[in-house]
Amino acid sequence: MHIGVLGATGPAGSALGVRLCSLGHEVTLGSRDSARAEAVRAELIAKWPDHDLSHLRGADNAGAAAADIVVVATPWEGAAPTVKALEDSLAGKVVVCMANALTRVGREFQPLIPARGSVAADVAAAIPAARVAAAFHHVPARELGDLAGTVDCDVLVCSDDAGATQVVIDLAESIPGMRAVNAGRLTAAGPIEALTAILIGMNVRYKAHLSIRLSGLDDSGARTR
Amino acid sequence: MHIGVLGATGPAGSALGVRLCSLGHEVTLGSRDSARAEAVRAELIAKWPDHDLSHLRGADNAGAAAADIVVVATPWEGAAPTVKALEDSLAGKVVVCMANALTRVGREFQPLIPARGSVAADVAAAIPAARVAAAFHHVPARELGDLAGTVDCDVLVCSDDAGATQVVIDLAESIPGMRAVNAGRLTAAGPIEALTAILIGMNVRYKAHLSIRLSGLDDSGARTR
Numbered sequence: 001m002h003i004g005v006l007g008a009t010g011p012a013g014s015a016l017g018v019r020l021c022s023l024g025h026e027v028t029l030g031s032r033d034s035a036r037a038e039a040v041r042a043e044l045i046a047k048w049p050d051h052d053l054s055h056l057r058g059a060d061n062a063g064a065a066a067a068d069i070v071v072v073a074t075p076w077e078g079a080a081p082t083v084k085a086l087e088d089s090l091a092g093k094v095v096v097c098m099a100n101a102l103t104r105v106g107r108e109f110q111p112l113i114p115a116r117g118s119v120a121a122d123v124a125a126a127i128p129a130a131r132v133a134a135a136f137h138h139v140p141a142r143e144l145g146d147l148a149g150t151v152d153c154d155v156l157v158c159s160d161d162a163g164a165t166q167v168v169i170d171l172a173e174s175i176p177g178m179r180a181v182n183a184g185r186l187t188a189a190g191p192i193e194a195l196t197a198i199l200i201g202m203n204v205r206y207k208a209h210l211s212i213r214l215s216g217l218d219d220s221g222a223r224t225r
Numbered sequence: 226m227h228i229g230v231l232g233a234t235g236p237a238g239s240a241l242g243v244r245l246c247s248l249g250h251e252v253t254l255g256s257r258d259s260a261r262a263e264a265v266r267a268e269l270i271a272k273w274p275d276h277d278l279s280h281l282r283g284a285d286n287a288g289a290a291a292a293d294i295v296v297v298a299t300p301w302e303g304a305a306p307t308v309k310a311l312e313d314s315l316a317g318k319v320v321v322c323m324a325n326a327l328t329r330v331g332r333e334f335q336p337l338i339p340a341r342g343s344v345a346a347d348v349a350a351a352i353p354a355a356r357v358a359a360a361f362h363h364v365p366a367r368e369l370g371d372l373a374g375t376v377d378c379d380v381l382v383c384s385d386d387a388g389a390t391q392v393v394i395d396l397a398e399s400i401p402g403m404r405a406v407n408a409g410r411l412t413a414a415g416p417i418e419a420l421t422a423i424l425i426g427m428n429v430r431y432k433a434h435l436s437i438r439l440s441g442l443d444d445s446g447a448r449t450r
Contacts, residue, residue: 108409111416140441152440156423184333184426191336191419198381198416199439201409206442213438214424215377216365217431 002026004067006074006082009040012098013073015145018044022147023174026055030064048147065089076101076119084126091129094164098136102197109201111194120189133159133168134189137196140209150177153211158188227251229292231299231307234265237323238298240370243269247372248399251280255289273372290314301326301344309351316354319389323361327422334426336419345414358384358393359414362421365434375402378436383413
């Protein structure tokens with residue numbers, strides 16, 4: 001499976017890219033500036049000499065959009081314009097939005113509400129022929145990008161396309177420690193994205209790298225509904 | 226500590242009331258109709274003969290509002306009008322809003338956004354002299370009200386009054402299994418309340434009683450920041 005990451009020079013995108021590549025996927029890190037993507041690729045390969053990252057590539061965002069599955073990890077303001085510019089490449093593909101819209105107000109982090117209620121909904125409106133899902137919002141980038149460790153986190157996946165949900169659930173559950181849960185239709189992205197600001201605020205307050213686990217869920221059922 | 230619950234005849238309010246009473250608190254279950262509160266009290270006492278519920282009372286909402294700490298467990302539309310009518314009683318007190326605004330749309334549950342962004346913000350605006358906090362949104366009522374079991378859940382507590390946050394954290398952590406976390410100022414109530422609709426949707430999909438645990442948080446620090 002070839003996975004492209006738009007905006008892969010940020011902490012979340014690079015962490016997801018290197019993790020997925022370490023698991024055997026072909027991964028193209030995309031950036032507005034392909035030289036920056038190449039630089040991040042080189043850093044990651046230098047950082048993890050004991051992992052096979054031979055299928056990690058750097059490219060511009062158009063190069064990343066040529067993949068089979070495309071992850072949107074740009075800053076939230078750039079998400080919809082970035083995918084819109086790549087609309088033809090993304091048609092028919094599973095596009096996974098992991099961006100969160102938030103701002104710092106004093107010592108608090110607060111969610112910002114994009115025009116359609118979530119970054120993912122704005123992305124879906126920009127590329128109506130793509131199969132948009134939202135996921136990976138609450139995963140701490142440090143743990144995700146630490147190939148020596150597992151990721152103690154449940155991922156809430158939502159989409160209006162049930163097949164896309166399943167593709168993303170399978171992708172997330174290929175990551176050691178991660179469990180993925182079907183959180184419903186794409187309207188769920190609003191509350192899921194908004195919670196990220198609260199988690200980041202608690203990270204600052206508790207000097208932690210918090211993530212979410214759901215209790216009361218039978219593991220065996222998580223992938224099947 | 227005397228705790229009053231407004232709207233205690235619903236599943237969440239009655240569960241919290243009976244749980245806190247079982248832990249030694251004096252609890253007054255409030256309802257618009259004191260006879261309904263008395264009936265719920267009698268049911269709870271009949272259900273748990275092995276627990277000391279001698280300090281459980283039923284009253285109208287005004288009776289519950291006379292307590293030291295007052296929990297708002299009414300349906301969300303009733304929360305602000307109910308506390309407004311009790312404004313004088315509630316002045317200076319810690320008032321804990323646990324209501325969630327949501328609706329069912331087809332097979333999905335979606336959050337509704339109250340005028341000020343959250344039920345708790347509407348409640349705070351209605352009773353400016355009270356010390357409003359929001360908490361207990363994600364606690365499954367069945368587990369909370371099952372005195373034979375513990376509650377496998379983290380509670381996110383938010384308030385603009387740091388003393389109120391601490392009072393609610395201490396109250397929540399008196400419940401076996403429950404951990405409470407300072408989630409910031411009352412603006413956090415919007416995302417916290419909204420997530421409840423997503424959890425309820427997942428409960429239906431997975432036939433589960435989901436709740437939230439935070440990973441990556443050192444237990445020893447949870448109460449102190």
